[in-house]
Amino acid sequence: MAARSWSELSTTQRRAVTALGVAEVALAVTAWVDLARRPARAVAGGKTRWAGVIAISWVGPILYFTRGRLPRT
Template sequence: MHTRWRDLSRGERGVAIGLGAVQGALALLAWADLASRPAALVRGRKPVWAAVIAVNIVGPILYLRRGRTFPRIP
């Protein structure tokens, strides 16, 4: 059984919109970081990470936590 948008309560709609906004913001942040970060500072291949970021809310979080490296400061 599929739940339709019109069947959701006002609160449920708000939660869905909020989660969608968080997911979109995280994805934009992750893609912007990936685009501006040199390949040497990315764990793995950039095209693979670009695809991973597109996977729901988990992809951007995974990239931001595990996909990036930072230059060592002496």
């Protein structure tokens, strides 16, 4: 399957790509804000490490929310 340029996409496809991009950025920003506000003792592994992991596409923020946060004490 050959890659298609933006101009070759239909309006519906462009909207879907845009919506997915916005959702991905929103998820990452939400994770970074949570990480910044959360005390270091409530983060499994270290804040610097998780800041980098969050930058990895969809996977990073999901990993942070499922494995990086410890319960607040």
